[in-house]
Amino acid sequence: MPYNWTHADSAAEGDAPRELHLWPHQSLPVEGYVRFLALTAVLISVPLLPLLGSFVLWGLLPFLLITLFGMKWALDRSRRDRQILEVLTLGPEEARLERTGPRGGHQSWHCNRHWTTVQLHAHDGPVPNYVTLRGGGREVEIGAFLSEEERKALYDDLQSALRG
Missing domain, CATH: 1.20.58 (Methane Monooxygenase Hydroxylase; Chain G, domain 1)
Structure with a gap:
């Protein structure tokens, strides 16, 4: 999968922020x-x-x-x-999404973690199984460059991460 979860180093494991790094698949090394x-x-x-x-x-x-x-x-x-990197940081109180685009463009979104919801748009998005995060009055896409199966797995991972 072209994404992985990491734990930032912190004193207590329970309140350690988790980071999700997403990137497009590079088929030609x-x-x-x-x-x-x-x-x-x-x-x-x-x-x-x-x-x-x-x-x-x-x-x-x-x-x-x-x-x-x-x-x-x-x-x-x-x-x-294809040089895109999305980093979702889930802290104890805040969810933050940072996106660095192929030409160096930078976008960010943040909101209270407890109000963050993840949604899967099976048919009404620009791609099948379009995944978005909603909170703070905005809805942002995440992982639009992933394959359809990878977006389904990402949706399940995000739901369990936001619950826990």
């Missing part, structure tokens, strides 16, 4: 990124071997390089757009 680009470069250059020493090679080479750099740009853009 750095090693896979490098291997994919290297393999693509090799596969693009294999058909060029018979053309070594001819002027046709110089006519095709710019287009192949543009293709390779275009693929690198698209993968880099996808990676940057």
